[in-house]
Amino acid sequence: MDEARAARRRAGLVRALRPRAADSPLLDLASNDYLGLARHPEVTGGAARAAQEWGAGATGSRLVTGSTELHARLEAELAAFCGAEAALVLSSGYAANLAAVTALTDTTTLIVSDAGNHASLIDGCRLSRARTEVTPHADPQAVRAALTGHDGRALAVTDSVFSVDGDAAPLRALAEACRAHGAALLVDDAHGLGVLGDGGRGAVAAAGLAGDADVVTTVTLSKSLGAQGGAVLGPARVIEHLVNTARSFIFDTGLAPAAAGGALAALRLLRREPERAARAGDVARELHERLTAAGLTAVRPDAAVVSVRAPSPEQALRWAADCREAGLAVGCFRPPSVPDGISRLRLTARADLTSDQVDTAVHVITATAPVC
Template sequence: MWSKLETRLKQRRAQDMMRHRLTLESGQDTEISIAGEHFINFSSNDYLGLASHPKLSEATQKAVQRYGSGSGASHLVVGHSEEHHRLEEELAEFLGVERALLFSSGFMANYGVLSSLFDRKDLLVQDKLNHASLIDGGRACEAKMLRYAHNDMDSLERQLKHKVETKMIVTDGVFSMDGDVAPIPEILALSSTYKAQLMVDDAHGFGVLGASGKGTLEHFGLEQKHADIYMATLGKSVGGYGAFVAGKAVLIESLVQFARSYIYTTAIPPAVAAANRAGLALIQSEPERRQQLKDNIAYFKQLADEKGLPLLPSDTAIQPVLLGTNERAVAVSNSLREKGLLVVAIRPPTVPENSARLRITLTSNHRKTHIEQLVEAISTI
């Protein structure tokens, strides 16, 4: 066993594909400290700058004083606190759905949904670039899983022609590595034609897209009910941690009864749920954060276009600079770090071969000077 693992690690090192952790000495923000060095951070999913917001800290502290540091058990034993319950109710009310259910992470939410609700008579049709949690959840269930070319409606239609009892189209709302948005209206048209249902993973759309931050469906002027299963995370735009699934009461009750990743997991601490509630409230009360993020995205794209940077087509906070080889992506990322700019290189297997990139993420807290410094540094490197 150990020799096989050593061989695999050597192969990964040789291909410039080794992953490494960074240890932060500061809170999550646009400016961070690592190993005593200061960096402007362009790698965080804290899109609205709420992870370091004082209201989330205050909510956390109050909840710790009341509930302590841990939840102590799973939701179905004695781990489900009032903070958890209110958060679920507030999420459902915000989205205009019957119920919402908390999970400990987005991976566990997607895995729980796909591994528990479908059987061998069913068909899952997934976008080829869906998040790993969706793909792994699909592989773990009994249903047949097919994949269609990324955002390719002709490819999707071919897969939907299979005759089965239940068909579920599964897609990211905003794709985490490319930053582009799924064509939800076109997908819904096909789902109607072929009597399929729709699941949307809106981890990178919830809180930032749409007039009120309800995500990808609102971005297209659609009601939440158009997604039969809606999942989003709380550790990105909300500034906290965890995830939720939202939809009809029958969906949520089925997950409570059958989703093993929900049933057999300790609930997130009540203090974390309290922080999530504070973040959700700020999303609703401070729409100027979304507007500032939009302005920052537009400014970055303008400067990048002027410098001729090889951007992928994206209008979201995720702005990938395509560099091709692993070696080039790592070299540019390291050069940026020397200039005090943190932009992590993304390489296979996270992205397809020969599509290594800088995954730049913008937040509402970035200033114009930050963006100008980044674009100038990339263009000179």
């Protein structure tokens, strides 16, 4: 451990916890609270009421005492909102991805996984013990090639919006590639739900794939919905299969009632105020346009993530620290969290940011940018 620690320090890759205060004065462009709902009174009120009614914890696994009427309502409304036949709520988006990948595959299955996929999908592939072929990022033709000649079950897995650069997967083309070879498609829509699609129904709905029999979606409740937890959405028989086979569901304590209540309140608020989804995208595009106009290298966003390149891990860390000192919280992504080895600042475009706050963010980021 000491040798590894020293190596991390030499490479400028040391990570540390930084507890934040409840009343932090920082302008937040680091969290995944895309719609600004984590502190919305309706959402916190929903969480508080659920805790008062059901208790602080779920008290057991979902198959024992951890399933409440509240969980069932959340699953029904989430499935209806996203256009799926059924849903299954788990304790985190990470657990949802592990459940979906491992329960839908076995040692005879071929998994085709995008090179830019989230760690939870990668870990699901490893735990599945299936043969996994990693394909170049967002490349449907590579997926077709990987599936060609495989005689048996196959599953392609991809993020809908990739968390590092905020670019979207070509879901329709991927679905066509899968269908040409009888494969299923699993989409992690963690960064699409609440931002993309009609009223924030997600990238799968936007691609016209919601409710399809050969498409399964995973989502998180901790980003646009401002709460905690994850869910798998898909055909009812897929959900029934997960209930009986997914280890990260069967052997995990159920999602805390407060998180379920907060997520349900956020979902209902989003249904009532669909303009929040469009606003998050508008803010992302404005940040990108103004930062690139200032000479910075930023990836054009497809959702609410704006990625700004940094010259090195050390400079990225210093840049983020300088932003913090100037009153702005930004994400700092460095190896090994980035698949291409390029360090960057990761900015969250929130729907509740005002024009003045966007101005402040642009000024701070450009004023503190490293000199190349």
